[in-house]
Amino acid sequence: MGTAGESLAFLDIPEGSLWVANSEVTAALERHFLPAYLAKARWFPGNSETRIKPKIIARLPFTADSTTFVVIQTNHHARYLLPLRVDWSVDAGPELDRSIVARLHQGEREGLLCDVAADPAFIRLILEHLRREASIAGSGWRLDFKPTSKLGSQPPNTPSRIRAIQGEQSNSTAVVDQDYVVKLYRQIEPGQNPEVEMGYFLTEAANFAHTPALLGHLEAAHGSARYALGIVHAFVPNRGDAWTWSADRLSIYLDSIVKGSEERDKAITARRDYLQWVRRLGRRVAEMHRSLASRDDVAAFKPEPIDEGDLDFWIGDVMERAARIFNRWEESSLDVNDRPLMERLLWVKPRMCDYAANLIRPSLGRCKIRHHGDLHLGQVLVANEDAVIIDFEGEPSRPLADRRRKAPAARDVAGVLRSLDYAAMASRQHRQKSETLNAPTSRALLAWRQQSTDGFLSAYQEAIGASVLWPERAEDTKLMLNFFLLEKALYEVEYELSYRPAWISVPLQGVLRVLEEGGVA
Ligand SMILES: Nc1ncnc2c1ncn2[C@@H]1O[C@H](COP(=O)(O)OP(=O)(O)O)[C@@H](O)[C@H]1O
Ligand SMILES: [Mg+2]
Structure with a gap:
């Protein structure tokens, strides 16, 4: 020694x-x-x-x-x-x-x-430093704690119960009593962090009420580079995220259907409650988009017209992703039942670029805005029958600059529609495995997916109203949504290839549905 x-x-x-x-x-x-x-x-x-x-x-x-x-x-x-x-x-x-x-x-x-990262004494110190607006220098770096105007309205800092959120995927999050949520970023990048930027905008400039108030963030400075290291939000009492909640509602509904007439009322109530909530979500997402587009005077958030360069970027992005999928799918361990789906997609390959371009080009003229960028049911909390939208980091696998790019509001809407599909199909896979899927539950499941999709979309459209944020004509809406459904579903296919090949049929069928509608698959 x-x-x-x-x-x-x-x-x-x-x-x-x-x-x-x-x-x-x-x-x-x-x-x-x-x-x-x-x-x-x-x-x-x-x-x-x-x-x-x-x-x-x-x-x-x-x-x-x-x-x-x-x-x-x-x-x-x-x-x-x-x-x-x-x-x-x-x-x-x-x-x-x-x-x-x-x-x-x-x-x-x-x-x-x-x-x-989830140690109570450490989390307590972060909150104390935030309150004092502390700045710590050493080894050429500086740590800056930057509170927002909302921190003062939170209860004084005597946290008693601090617990780590389980199932952390890309960050580490701790909940402090019923007051604060402290998230530490794991992968850090120099530049403006979208969650910090969006949080300041929604909390301080746009007053959007259906997201947790941003209380501050922690930043490291090295020369002229800035790295966001962590972010603190107000805690929102909730009954879980919307992904888990959706799965539970659907499960109650399908179980009641299996039991037949004696549980008919239970099934009706579960479906009615869920559809009501999904409509609420549609309204909140539209309100979020209106807030994000509400300040012409803030350059990073000012709505802008879509130009040819944007179209080339979006189409190029979809095609690059498709190419990556085509290059690597054979090395992955796909189930024999899923291979024909992939082969159908390969068959469409030569026509895909033209098809994607034809979806998005006619909607030229609508505007692009800052948007959530990674909106799905797991990024929504169910709070008092309402929907609270969280986690504005964008898709973690993209570079910061891409995550801050403006795009049509339809990009987020497509994210929710894909997630509603996932929720229904996850339930189907689960029931297939446990052999509790029969013809009536299968029909009920598809009807649930259709009704929740229609409910979400119609409530969104009512709340967005006649606006530059949304196409005027139903035909254009369909094309624009299909483009972003294709984009998202391909993103999911690539994700599942890397992490969960057993799930790949869900997004592959999503991609194929869009292609079928256009008559190319
Ligand atoms: N403001 C909040 N109030 C209550 N719970 C929250 C809040 N923010 C996050 N959470 C909890 O933490 C989980 C992860 O938060 P999220 O911001 O999505 O982190 P990640 O970037 O790791 O996905 C959420 O699903 C929720 O359970
Ligand atoms: Mg999240």
Whole structure:
């Protein structure tokens, strides 16, 4: 002991040395401990320890004692944030908790190096710093805590219960009592973060009430580059996200149908409640679009006419995605039943570009706006029979500049329509597996999908009214929606190829439905 290095389980820190300042310690972290930790982190896109080669590129001191924001860069040039803290007061027992990055030795003592993204003391400190509008400088970086005008109206900062949201995918989120939601970004990029930008706009400039109030954010500055590291919203009491809620309603409805006449009333109530809620969602999405388009004086949000360059970008984007899918689908483990669907899509390949262009060109002249960009039922909270829209980060796989691009409001509308399809088809797959799908439930399921789609769309159109945000003629609406349904469904096909091949038939059928309508599939 005494020199930095790694035995199988321990990271040795030389006496009198700070872990973060010792190059041998950081080299050992990069070599062994971080790859092992990242490989099992749900937010990190890779699970092969030997292929992950992180480099620590920045260490931003956060507290005088031992919490440091560490920025790592991977072999793919992506940057990730890890708030790490050394704790000497706990025993490094054999139970390796999910947040432990390394077990430490220093002289006689043992400790832990932990990822504290969801640690109550750390979250408490973030809120305290936000209230004080703190700014912390060190190693060429600066951490700035930037509250909004709404923070003052929140209860004083004496949090008691802090819990991590389970199932984190790309970020780490903690809920503080019934007051705050603190989200730490994992992948960080220099530039304007869309969730921060949209949050300020909706909260401070447009007063849109159906999204949680933005209370502030945390930013790192390095030279002229700015990185959003985290964001704090007001907590909204809710009964879960709309994806889970939709699945539950549909399940109650279908179970009641199976039971027949004795549960008829239950089925009718479940469907009526859900359709009412879906209409409410349609109205809220339209109101969100009106708010986002309400300020001609703010350049980043000013609605603008669509030009040829936009059309080329959108069509090019769809075609590039289709090409990526065509190039790699054969290597993926598709079920034999799904291969014919993919083969049908391949058959359409030569006509696809013209078809996509013919969908979107006639709607030229309508305007493009800032929009949600990744709207689906999982980004909506069900709160008091109402719909509250969250998570304005855009599609995480796209670069920041693309996520901030303006597009027709139809892009978000198509996102919800795809999600309603997913909800129904997820239920179908589930019932197929558990062998509870019969002819009446199958019919009921498709009718549910149709009614929820129609209900959402008609409520949206009523609330958007006669507006430059929406095509005037029903034929143009159909074409524009079909274009963005195609865009979204192809995005989903690519996603499922990477992460959940067993689901691929859902978006593939979505793509084929649009192509069938145009007579090309
Ligand atoms: N303001 C809020 N009030 C209550 N719960 C919230 C709020 N914001 C987020 N959540 C909870 O956190 C979950 C993830 O939030 P989200 O912003 O979608 O994070 P991510 O970027 O990881 O998808 C939501 O599904 C919800 O359960
Ligand atoms: Mg989300």
